[in-house]
Every structure is written in C-alpha cells, then in structure tokens.
Amino acid sequence: MELKDMVGNIKPVDGSYIEIAQRRLDNLTKPRDSLGRLEEFAKRLVAIYKNEMPDMPKKAVFTFAGDHGVADEGVSAFPAEVTPQMVLNFVNGGAGINVLAGHAGADVLVVDIGVNYNFEDMKGLIRRKVVKGTGNIAKGPAMTRGQAEDCVNVGIGLAREYSGKGYMMFATGEMGIANTTPSSAIVSVVTGIEVAAVTGRGTGIDDDAFRNKVRVIEEAIELNRPDRMDGLNILSKIGGAEIGGIAGLCLGAAEQGIPVVVDGFISTAGALIAYLMEPAVSDYMFPAHNSVEVGHRAMLEHMNLRPILDLDLRLGEGTGAALAMTILDASLKVYREMATFGEAGVSEEGA
Amino acid sequence: MELKDMVGNIKPVDGSYIEIAQRRLDNLTKPRDSLGRLEEFAKRLVAIYKNEMPDMPKKAVFTFAGDHGVADEGVSAFPAEVTPQMVLNFVNGGAGINVLAGHAGADVLVVDIGVNYNFEDMKGLIRRKVVKGTGNIAKGPAMTRGQAEDCVNVGIGLAREYSGKGYMMFATGEMGIANTTPSSAIVSVVTGIEVAAVTGRGTGIDDDAFRNKVRVIEEAIELNRPDRMDGLNILSKIGGAEIGGIAGLCLGAAEQGIPVVVDGFISTAGALIAYLMEPAVSDYMFPAHNSVEVGHRAMLEHMNLRPILDLDLRLGEGTGAALAMTILDASLKVYREMATFGEAGVSEEGA
Numbered sequence: 001m002e003l004k005d006m007v008g009n010i011k012p013v014d015g016s017y018i019e020i021a022q023r024r025l026d027n028l029t030k031p032r033d034s035l036g037r038l039e040e041f042a043k044r045l046v047a048i049y050k051n052e053m054p055d056m057p058k059k060a061v062f063t064f065a066g067d068h069g070v071a072d073e074g075v076s077a078f079p080a081e082v083t084p085q086m087v088l089n090f091v092n093g094g095a096g097i098n099v100l101a102g103h104a105g106a107d108v109l110v111v112d113i114g115v116n117y118n119f120e121d122m123k124g125l126i127r128r129k130v131v132k133g134t135g136n137i138a139k140g141p142a143m144t145r146g147q148a149e150d151c152v153n154v155g156i157g158l159a160r161e162y163s164g165k166g167y168m169m170f171a172t173g174e175m176g177i178a179n180t181t182p183s184s185a186i187v188s189v190v191t192g193i194e195v196a197a198v199t200g201r202g203t204g205i206d207d208d209a210f211r212n213k214v215r216v217i218e219e220a221i222e223l224n225r226p227d228r229m230d231g232l233n234i235l236s237k238i239g240g241a242e243i244g245g246i247a248g249l250c251l252g253a254a255e256q257g258i259p260v261v262v263d264g265f266i267s268t269a270g271a272l273i274a275y276l277m278e279p280a281v282s283d284y285m286f287p288a289h290n291s292v293e294v295g296h297r298a299m300l301e302h303m304n305l306r307p308i309l310d311l312d313l314r315l316g317e318g319t320g321a322a323l324a325m326t327i328l329d330a331s332l333k334v335y336r337e338m339a340t341f342g343e344a345g346v347s348e349e350g351a
Numbered sequence: 352m353e354l355k356d357m358v359g360n361i362k363p364v365d366g367s368y369i370e371i372a373q374r375r376l377d378n379l380t381k382p383r384d385s386l387g388r389l390e391e392f393a394k395r396l397v398a399i400y401k402n403e404m405p406d407m408p409k410k411a412v413f414t415f416a417g418d419h420g421v422a423d424e425g426v427s428a429f430p431a432e433v434t435p436q437m438v439l440n441f442v443n444g445g446a447g448i449n450v451l452a453g454h455a456g457a458d459v460l461v462v463d464i465g466v467n468y469n470f471e472d473m474k475g476l477i478r479r480k481v482v483k484g485t486g487n488i489a490k491g492p493a494m495t496r497g498q499a500e501d502c503v504n505v506g507i508g509l510a511r512e513y514s515g516k517g518y519m520m521f522a523t524g525e526m527g528i529a530n531t532t533p534s535s536a537i538v539s540v541v542t543g544i545e546v547a548a549v550t551g552r553g554t555g556i557d558d559d560a561f562r563n564k565v566r567v568i569e570e571a572i573e574l575n576r577p578d579r580m581d582g583l584n585i586l587s588k589i590g591g592a593e594i595g596g597i598a599g600l601c602l603g604a605a606e607q608g609i610p611v612v613v614d615g616f617i618s619t620a621g622a623l624i625a626y627l628m629e630p631a632v633s634d635y636m637f638p639a640h641n642s643v644e645v646g647h648r649a650m651l652e653h654m655n656l657r658p659i660l661d662l663d664l665r666l667g668e669g670t671g672a673a674l675a676m677t678i679l680d681a682s683l684k685v686y687r688e689m690a691t692f693g694e695a696g697v698s699e700e701g702a
Contacts, residue, residue: 028447029437029440029445029446029447030446030447030666031428031429031554031555031665031666032555033555034554034555034664034665034666035447035664035666035670036643036662036663036664036665037662037663037664038662038664077382077700078382078698078700079698081698082697082698085695085696085697085698086380086697088695088696089380089690089695089697092690092695094380094689094690094694094695095380095381095689095690095695096379096380096381096386096685096689098688098689099681099684099685099688099689100681100684100685102684102688103677103680103681103684203382203385203700204382204383204384204385204700292387308662309660310661311387311388311389311659311678312387312388313385313386313387313388313389314382314385314387315381315382315385315386319386323678323681326454326677326681327662327674329454330450330451330454330674330677333450333451333453333454334447334450334451337449337450337453338445338446338447338449338450339440339443339445339446343445344436344439344440344443344445344446345436345439346433346436346437346440347429347430347432347433347436349428349429349554349555
C-alpha cells in the first residue's frame, strides 16, 4: 500500500464510545467527574479500542535510535559515539528506559533506524537501519525523500507487527546525540515561531553553545527551505531517522486502533510529522509529559494536546511515556474495577 | 509521652544524604538532572531513610473516616449516610482507593476515627472512633481539645504500629461527607485568605449551595475564634476527626523516618495542622497532586511544597496519593537500578 493511501485510511475515534464509557463512569461509587483526567483517559481508551470493557493492554515502548550529521556543529554536550553506546545500554537493560518500562510492565523494543555504527546481530536489537546517520542539515538535507518515507514505513511496519503479536498500547522513545537540533527546527518550521524561542539546552549546553545551536538551526532552515505543509518534505530536509520512525509508529498505531503514548520533545516532533500527514492521528495520541525543552509546549498546543505528567524530565528514550503508561493503566483499572452505586449500596448524589 | 514532647523530637532530614544520593545520580547513564523531579524525589527518600541504597518500600494508604455535624447546614451534594456506606465499600474493595492502591501495590487501611455509625467488628476496619461525628461548627466547636488530641494520637499510634510491621511508605486519605467545609475553614484561618477564595464545590454543589457554604464557614470562624498559631486549637474548633488522624499520621511518619504522601485538599488540611505543630514535618511529606479544590494550592504554598501530579482529581480517599506512590516507586527504581557510566561503558558529558 502506498503511504498516502494508508494515511487516508486513518479515521477519528468513534464518539459514541465516549458516551458509553461516560455512562459507566457516572455509575461508579464516586462523585461525577471526580477522577478528573483519569476519566478522560479511560473514555478515550474505550473509544480507541471500540470496546466497552477493554482488557488491560500488553504494552511496548519503541526506542528508535539514529545519528545526526549536525552533531559535527557542536550542538550537543555529548559526543556522537554515545548513540551506539546507549543502544547497547538499552539492550543490556541498564538505561533509564529499561527501569521505567519495567516499572510500567512494558517491553522495551530497541530499533536501530539510523545509527552511524554497524551493530552485530544481537538479541534485543531490532535492525531496521535506513541511513548510517543523517546528513549535516547545516550543509544540506538530512536525507532523501525516499529515505524519509522508508523511516516512516519502518514505524508503520513495527506497529502492524507488534499489533499482530497482541500488544495493545505503544509508547514512543528515541536516542540520538544532537536530535534536539532537528526537533527544534521542525517546531519552528511548522509553528512559525522563531528558532530561539523553541530551542533549548538539550542534554545541557552552555550559553555560547546555545547561541551556536540557534544559528545552526536558522541556517539549516534557510538552506533547506522545508515546505511547512508537507511532513515528509520537512522530515527529509531537516529531520532525523528516529523522528521518522516515531511518525510512522504514530500512524501505524492509529491504523491499528492502538493508543500511542508520545514521550517528550523529540518524540513529539515525530508525532507532529504524523499529524501533518493526517490530523486524525492525534485522537490516538497521549502526550506523556511536559518536557523541560521549551519548544515542546508549542507542538502540543499546535495539536491541541495536554500532557499527562509534568516532572521536569528531559531524558528522552521513552522514559516519560513509560511513566505515563502507568497512569493510563490506572485509568483503565478504575473504569473496569470500581463498584457501581447499586453494587455497593451507596446513595447517589442529591439523594 | 506527651504530644508536645513527641513533636519536639521531630528533626529535619539530614542534608548529607542528599549529597550522597546526588553523587550516585550524577554517575548514572543519563545527562545530569535529566530525570528532573524523579531525582529530587529519590534524593529526599534517601535522606528520609538515612540509607544510601534503600529497599523498595512496603506501602500503606490510611483512609480515615469521620462525620461532620456541619453536614446539617446543606454544604454537601451527598447525604451524611454516605460516609458509613463508603466505609463498607472500602472494606469490600469496591472504591476508587481500593483500585488505585492495588495499582500502586499498597495496602488500604480503613480507619473509623469519627463516623456517626456503630460498625460491627469486621475484618479490614480499624476501629479507633474518637467521636460519633463532630459538632456542627456553625453552632459551636467541632470537638473538645482533648478529643482533638486523641485524634492526633490515633494517627501517631498507627504510624508507630505500621512502622513496626515493616511498612516504609505511608499515604493519607479520608472519607467524610461535608469535610471540605472544615478544610476550607482551616485554610482561611491559617493563611489569612478570605473564605470565598479558598472554598470550592466539594463533590459538586450548585451556586446557591456554594454561597451558603461560604457563609457557613465564615460564621463558624466568627463563632469559634480559632487561634491561627495553635494547630490543636484550630482542629478542635473548626476541624474534623479524620483531619486530626491525618495530622497525627504525618507527625508519626516523621518521627519514624517514613515518607508520607499527602493526598488532596482535606488531607493537606490535616498536614497543615501537623505543620503548625512542627514545621520540620514537611521534610517527610510528598504532596500527591494539585487538587481541583481552590484552597489546596494556598496550603501547599504555605508549606512550600510542590505537588507531584496534576490530574484534576477531587475524589479524596487517598486516590491521588496512591497514584503518586507509583511515581515515588519509579524514582527509587531509577536510583537503585540504572547502570553507571562505568558499568555501561558510556562516555560522559563533555568527553
């Protein structure tokens, strides 16, 4: 199937399920709406699943890894060799995402979609390399349009494959030294907000490096002239492989009727690319948290999404998304397990 | 031991443990501080436990139930009979707190400290009744100073007893029809903010009932003249039995070196009473969430505490605290389980 045909099949969630879920929630032993956003989440999950009483979902965090030619411009506090080192840390279970996915009862699926390193075949690493690092966007495009489409198709393919394996909740995550740089470029292009206002400190750069980062992003946009209405064009000109994989995972989740918890700044840039391709995809997205990265909020507002957590996180990997999955699980448990007024013999409001 | 002697033994946490924990966190495979508030929580837990590598804690939510004479004034959307009905719902496992404590891996301990109903002896109900409902604060004091002290001692006693049983993390919760009314009265008296600005809709009253609620609280303060510097005086004049139990649990937790996750509006009123008795108790408190109730924020600011979650909750029972416990558990897991740079062979920042 062509990507544009696949995207055309994504439909908004069915509002009638929201009403069905609301009726059940209003009959549980609590004042109406008193569980606030937990009720909002449960209703949307019921609508996504088209199931009045969904099972507790099997969960996976997809951590896409890719390198960025723009790391040569000194935009990150860490050297590029850290990307493959961290991939091995994920595979060996020692990273933040391993701990927090374990806490959430989710599996971590590590995907090499664009790392500038030749990994051996190993258990726990999904090898779907499209590029060996992107081009330096300060000097030219990140990749070709065909490569960008391949990255998105990797994400779609994984969504279909793991849906087939019984997973019913996905989260996005990423690793890629310098990847806040293309992400800030994407926010600025899509929202029209100036680069300096949507660029942050990434993993922790100083004032001089920050000014340099803003200049590099401005030059990359000026040089590559991405088309702000065309997600694939933006992805190819100033994006990244892992950002494309995340966009594809979001599209694939929507196609499969599976909720996707979108992690922080870089993941949301991927979600925004998917949203440009089909706005209905946002019905399936749960934004995990409000990142410390300043451009994050602008993207969420653009898609009219409100984050679940606000814990000053800026690690990426899918860590915030894994934590947010525990809240979504809680919302489904409340919906499934609480007693009704009738069952518990409790008097209703105004009685 | 006299209450004032016990309170005098509560000490601020030992800052040297904060530094010990910081050193470990900075050596884990992540950019410094990139796990934001999770790192803040882990550091404070290490300091509370005075243990460089704490075990994962056994957890308990204490849901204190009490009735309020002021319910006669029409300040709640639910009838007073709902208090004992909900106590039975807690004991039978059907309420929101049962579901969310189960999600957090915490036990629910239901405490009758002031319900206007004679419960049979039953498994799962801790019977520590001090009053059979408080007096109507619009007509006189809620209880005597001796009864208020007894309520606080119930909380302290439970903290000691369950500390002895190996529990290492407590959460507060409550049930009591009309108990947002004394809570708003407490906020107004302690912070000096006018009643209308710290009074909310409780479980869901309309405009007329809201105006009546504000008037009732103003009259209760005018009539009882609580001393804003004296926690026990405030508790006896315009408080409630479950609010006193929560104050005691907070004091007892601090005495025992156990963190206490403080739920929403009513629980925070209890925490505020404890804080008036000994400000150092706030070192042991983790405020669970930012309640919809408008007076909640004023109390948190008074104690210089920042909530963990913001999910528009207003159910009480300890539901927000149970959810917040899952975040604290996550912070400890990160601290305990992540690989260090050396272990994982990952290059450090600026390398």
